[in-house]
Amino acid sequence: MKCALCGFEFSESDAKRPCASCPLGAKCDLVCCPNCGYQAPWEPQWLSRLRWWRRRNGVYDGTLAALKPGAETEIIAVRPHNERVLHKLTALGLLPGVRVRLLRRFPCYLIELGHAQIALDRELASAIVVRSEPLSLQRERGKG
Amino acid sequence: MTSCHDAMATVEETATNTIVLVGAPNVGKSLLFHRLTGAYATVSNYPGTTVEITRGPLKIQQSSYELLDTPGLRSLLPITEEEQITKGILSRNDVAVIVHVVDAKDLERSLALTLQLMELGPPVVLALNMIDEAQKAGLKIDRRVLEEKLKIPVVLTSALENYGIAELKGAIAQALHSAGKPQRTRDFSLDDIVEAHRRARTIASAVLRHAQPTPRSWNERLSQLTLNPFTGGIVLALVLWGLYEFVGVFGAQIAVSFLENVVFREYINPWVTQLVQTLLPWAFLQDLLIGEYGVITLGLRYAIAIILPIVTTFFLAFALIEDSGYLPRLAMLIDRLFKVIGLSGRAVIPIVLGFGCDTMATVVTRTLETRREKLIATFLLALAIPCSAQFGVILGLLAGYSVAVGIWAGVIALNFVVIGYLTAKLLPGERSLFYIEIPPLRWPSLSNVLVKTYTRVHWYLKEILPFFLIASVVIWLGQIVGIFEILVNALAVIVQAIGLPKETAVAFLFGFFRRDYGAAGLYDLHNAGTLSGVSLVVAAVTLTLFVPCIAQFMITAKERGWKTAIAMAAFIFPYAFFVGWLVNLALTTLGVRL
Numbered sequence: 141m142k143c144a145l146c147g148f149e150f151s152e153s154d155a156k157r158p159c160a161s162c163p164l165g166a167k168c169d170l171v172c173c174p175n176c177g178y179q180a181p182w183e184p185q186w187l188s189r190l191r192w193w194r195r196r197n198g199v200y201d202g203t204l205a206a207l208k209p210g211a212e213t214e215i216i217a218v219r220p221h222n223e224r225v226l227h228k229l230t231a232l233g234l235l236p237g238v239r240v241r242l243l244r245r246f247p248c249y250l251i252e253l254g255h256a257q258i259a260l261d262r263e264l265a266s267a268i269v270v271r272s273e274p275l276s277l278q279r280e281r282g283k284g
Numbered sequence: 285m286t287s288c289h290d291a292m293a294t295v296e297e298t299a300t301n302t303i304v305l306v307g308a309p310n311v312g313k314s315l316l317f318h319r320l321t322g323a324y325a326t327v328s329n330y331p332g333t334t335v336e337i338t339r340g341p342l343k344i345q346q347s348s349y350e351l352l353d354t355p356g357l358r359s360l361l362p363i364t365e366e367e368q369i370t371k372g373i374l375s376r377n378d379v380a381v382i383v384h385v386v387d388a389k390d391l392e393r394s395l396a397l398t399l400q401l402m403e404l405g406p407p408v409v410l411a412l413n414m415i416d417e418a419q420k421a422g423l424k425i426d427r428r429v430l431e432e433k434l435k436i437p438v439v440l441t442s443a444l445e446n447y448g449i450a451e452l453k454g455a456i457a458q459a460l461h462s463a464g465k466p467q468r469t470r471d472f473s474l475d476d477i478v479e480a481h482r483r484a485r486t487i488a489s490a491v492l493r494h495a496q497p498t499p500r501s502w503n504e505r506l507s508q509l510t511l512n513p514f515t516g517g518i519v520l521a522l523v524l525w526g527l528y529e530f531v532g533v534f535g536a537q538i539a540v541s542f543l544e545n546v547v548f549r550e551y552i553n554p555w556v557t558q559l560v561q562t563l564l565p566w567a568f569l570q571d572l573l574i575g576e577y578g579v580i581t582l583g584l585r586y587a588i589a590i591i592l593p594i595v596t597t598f599f600l601a602f603a604l605i606e607d608s609g610y611l612p613r614l615a616m617l618i619d620r621l622f623k624v625i626g627l628s629g630r631a632v633i634p635i636v637l638g639f640g641c642d643t644m645a646t647v648v649t650r651t652l653e654t655r656r657e658k659l660i661a662t663f664l665l666a667l668a669i670p671c672s673a674q675f676g677v678i679l680g681l682l683a684g685y686s687v688a689v690g691i692w693a694g695v696i697a698l699n700f701v702v703i704g705y706l707t708a709k710l711l712p713g714e715r716s717l718f719y720i721e722i723p724p725l726r727w728p729s730l731s732n733v734l735v736k737t738y739t740r741v742h743w744y745l746k747e748i749l750p751f752f753l754i755a756s757v758v759i760w761l762g763q764i765v766g767i768f769e770i771l772v773n774a775l776a777v778i779v780q781a782i783g784l785p786k787e788t789a790v791a792f793l794f795g796f797f798r799r800d801y802g803a804a805g806l807y808d809l810h811n812a813g814t815l816s817g818v819s820l821v822v823a824a825v826t827l828t829l830f831v832p833c834i835a836q837f838m839i840t841a842k843e844r845g846w847k848t849a850i851a852m853a854a855f856i857f858p859y860a861f862f863v864g865w866l867v868n869l870a871l872t873t874l875g876v877r878l
Contacts, residue, residue, distance in 0.1 A: 231358035233393035235481050247513045248616045255389035259616040261718040
């Protein structure tokens, strides 16, 4: 969660630490910020889930799964969990050096390569590593 | 020695007479097959319809060859069962020529397989199919340069427009005279495939010229509408509504009541009754043909008047949906939801087909990838997917009570989700991954849709008609011997326990063999006015959860093994009665009157 006073972000285990020196122990419903000591009620679980989910979708981890719709890029590696999946992706033509465009990410990842469109689930999409910066962005920079 | 050598030579001569069509799913292979041979093979927009190998005669320069149409293949490193079958065929030594069919628009990705096929030994011909679509998309392919680079004949074709077929035959003839390359000795590794793709890209860039990008067509815009979760939901609702109006209202109500009340009641039954009574004076033989469970008055009437119109309208609608390319889009929309019940979006295809015929759908579960997914899909088909015949009969039965239809559909849907979820939790095994190619939306060709509908209805009738007739005979024999009475009385106990009138026992006895036949039995009871609204719902729910039919059970045994099939049936029948009892209890406790 995030401290309302100083903006410090901390995890649940960090939040428990100040409780050790507190006479109330860990039994109260308040949390102290490990940075500034400001007290606040526990964040409901669904809120922290939401925060986690938004971060997961917002932070670019180098795979197709984290691209924004409309982004065009080049595949640089395919690194799935097992060989069967690797064969599958290879057979579909998803190989290093191939240029793809992400069309949508919900309810499934939809990518365009050449004139073909392929739908993938999140697990397969996150096995495809793409050039760290979408090509379209690079092009814009080149112009400027 | 010489005789031995001669024998070898003749074997060789007669052996290499097979020409194989290979290609990725959905490149118009089957239609091209049809154009080349004049025979029919199922043509479809989703991967994996040509599960069975289709054969046809092909005449080239006065000698006849056998043309094989194979299941879709993307690389020579096979993943699915079907791809393995195709690979097996290709390595047979009676293959004279391999014809690689590709979607011309998708040349860059497809050439890799051409390069792999060229290493197998037999001469290869490359057919750039759907060339009309490629031209519309602004692609220019330099055929000459491609031929030079690959050193194999390349032909531009469009199976849909019947273009380039003669040229393709010519190229095959040319290839027959050329010697193939020496056969590759070791299997393909992943590195080989990656290398093939790399070379393919270089070749493609030399022969492909893109005209300026065409503006997004109506097709592409409509396609995006079907893929967006919001508008896609609306499209799905429209498709389902159309399906209901066509199959549920037109097929199951208007057509059935016409055939039943006009054709059979007014014409066939009186005429046959009179004929039989004059020709056969013996009462027990009269009973066999025109009695309460007679071959003509019951068996034939059920098959022709009740089942046939429903099944025909469903398969017609399904063929339209299938050929338009909608199914892969539905698979994509629904993947996340299906993951909850342990299936991937791909399973949409057998499940939707199951609403037509569960037996056919059980065969199609082969296209699913993991054993676990196949098992879950088969089980859910057997339990909670009513086939069109049964669906239609039940819609017809409950037509007067819209609340009853809601309760029935709700209970079945709940069972589908809950049992699916629990099965997914209990069954160990790999989670299924989902990927599917989204083909462009296509306008279905009328002849293709009609032929496909005809083939499926024909298959269906061949499956059920003998059963319906034999069932009449068996019941007739059972009545004479008295077993029928005993069984019905025994079932009556169970049936009454779940709150139904004992007359329904007969319908349930039929239901053990075919649940739609059982439902059709309810139809007669309903017409006689023996069933209340609540009883109708309870009976409909129980019968829907039954194992679909003997044929489906046999196919399950064949595909998943006897143990699995028996275990499924042993769970399903008691469970169906249990749910029926529960529904009855709930409805009577809540004081629902329908």
